[in-house]
Amino acid sequence: MGDVTLDHVTKRYADVTAVDDMNLDIEDGEFVTLVGPSGCGKSSTLETIAGLTKPTEGTITIADRDVTNLPPKDRGIAMVFQNIALFPHMNVYDNMSFGLRLRDFSKEVIDQRVHDAAEILQIEGLLEREPSELSGGQRQRVAIGRAIVREPEVFLMDEPLANLDAKLRVHMRTELQRLHKELDTTIIYVTHDQAEAMTMSDRIAVIDGGQLQQIAPPLVCYNEPANLFVAGFIGSPSMNFVEGEVTAAGLTTENFDVAFDPGQLPGVAPGDHLTMGVRPEDVYLSEQGRELANPSQPIPARTDVLEPMGDEIFVYLLTGDAMDAGMGTDPDEGQNQLLMSVDPYSDIESDRDVEIVLDRERVHLFDTQTGKAVSHTLEFAAADADPTETEAGGDD
Numbered sequence: 001m002g003d004v005t006l007d008h009v010t011k012r013y014a015d016v017t018a019v020d021d022m023n024l025d026i027e028d029g030e031f032v033t034l035v036g037p038s039g040c041g042k043s044s045t046l047e048t049i050a051g052l053t054k055p056t057e058g059t060i061t062i063a064d065r066d067v068t069n070l071p072p073k074d075r076g077i078a079m080v081f082q083n084i085a086l087f088p089h090m091n092v093y094d095n096m097s098f099g100l101r102l103r104d105f106s107k108e109v110i111d112q113r114v115h116d117a118a119e120i121l122q123i124e125g126l127l128e129r130e131p132s133e134l135s136g137g138q139r140q141r142v143a144i145g146r147a148i149v150r151e152p153e154v155f156l157m158d159e160p161l162a163n164l165d166a167k168l169r170v171h172m173r174t175e176l177q178r179l180h181k182e183l184d185t186t187i188i189y190v191t192h193d194q195a196e197a198m199t200m201s202d203r204i205a206v207i208d209g210g211q212l213q214q215i216a217p218p219l220v221c222y223n224e225p226a227n228l229f230v231a232g233f234i235g236s237p238s239m240n241f242v243e244g245e246v247t248a249a250g251l252t253t254e255n256f257d258v259a260f261d262p263g264q265l266p267g268v269a270p271g272d273h274l275t276m277g278v279r280p281e282d283v284y285l286s287e288q289g290r291e292l293a294n295p296s297q298p299i300p301a302r303t304d305v306l307e308p309m310g311d312e313i314f315v316y317l318l319t320g321d322a323m324d325a326g327m328g329t330d331p332d333e334g335q336n337q338l339l340m341s342v343d344p345y346s347d348i349e350s351d352r353d354v355e356i357v358l359d360r361e362r363v364h365l366f367d368t369q370t371g372k373a374v375s376h377t378l379e380f381a382a383a384d385a386d387p388t389e390t391e392a393g394g395d396d
Contacts, residue, residue: 002028002063002076002153002186004049009058011044011210018044019055020210026188031180032215033189033204035197036233041210042190043158049188050156051075063153075154078147082159084139086131092118093127096145110149117148120182121175137168141175148183155187161196169193173200194234198222206230228371231277231364237314239277240338243368246272250378251365255320255336256299258358264380265365274374277364280314283340285348289357294379296358301338303352308344315340315348317356 004026011019018041026032034042047053049060051072059068067075086095093114100110118124121141131139140160147155157176161169177200180187191197197204198218205215206229214226218234225231231239244253248270250260258276262268289295302323307314322336340356342348360378367374 005061007059009055012056017210029184031187031202033197033201035204036207040207042207046190050079077154078150078152079156080147080160082162084143092142113149117145121145136164157189224376228366239279242276246270258296260378273368275366275368278358280339280341282359282362284357286355292359294360298355301356303350306350312341
């Protein structure tokens with residue numbers, strides 16, 4: 001069994017709390033990715049699981065054993081680091097078998113495990129080569145093979161693809177998924193790259209400030225983020241955010257209104273301050289939005305910067321006062337800007353006045369003060385609000 005449990009694990013360094021009261025249950029055979037920005041505590045969490053550092057508080061269980069105070073070699077884990085760190089004077093076979101030879105395994109067992117791992121990783125023809133004769137991807141496979149031969153209950157991987165080029169990273173993501181299926185072993189993976197987290201994982205654990213923000217399957221974190229941080233971190237480009245005040249008819253922001261029935265949201269009342277979130281793919285030009293089941297009222301905007309991406313075009317939109325300010329508007333302010341994704345064959349141009357609509361079935365609401373999610377849809381929009389007839393505008 002390769003289940004892993006962190007029970008109220010905290011790690012402090014002097015006045016810095018790297019891991020803050022972490023509770024995490026990982027099932028046997030799961031691929032779970034710890035993801036978050038640099039310095040969020042994901043690597044520190046992995047190090048406590050590995051035994052490279054001892055938690056200040058809490059307990060760690062691996063395969064139903066309390067391993068909190070055990071050294072790494074007794075935890076039934078194998079770790080793959082960002083720095084591959086192969087022995088340059090040893091060939092591939094010797095690098096992969098080094099740990100087994102230290103533990104006095106028989107030559108027959110070592111040969112069997114090394115060749116089995118090499119076959120899984122498709123490096124059977126490289127066993128006699130030196131590390132200097134290998135490509136970056138081949139060296140990474142050797143490092144993974146060095147972990148496989150130990151036949152651990154849990155694999156721990158700390159950003160193992162970070163030093164590879166973009167094309168090779170994509171290839172190795174596929175290889176790691178295939179490896180996980182073949183080995184059927186628990187993998188705990190650390191990365192700051194949300195694409196890696198979204199594409200490889202059974203579940204992702206989003207961490208910020210040493211605290212677990214959400215752990216769920218990737219699409220749940222994308223479609224139903226637990227709070228503002230998860231909503232902004234998961235997804236590239238990021239979700240649009242606009243702050244507003246709840247009225248009897250919906251949400252009034254600085255530049256436009258979004259109609260819905262606040263009575264359908266428990267705990268929400270007129271006067272409350274909420275932050276609306278909507279992803280770029282859920283913002284439409286008005287003529288395209290006619291096909292939506294529940295569009296918002298039209299919102300005046302002006303196209304600013306266009307970013308052709310091949311399969312889509314990202315369109316930066318100016319709203320409200322920013323429509324007149326034009327270039328030089330601070331994009332970090334956010335309240336006067338929206339990002340929209342359109343078809344790559346669209347004839348849209350920059351510096352054009354347009355009207356846009358939001359797909360209210362895909363609009364998120366968050367408590368502005370606490371950041372917690374309030375709703376992930378406005379499909380219960382006010383029955384008396386006709387989005388095609390409501391005049392756009394905030395407090396104007």
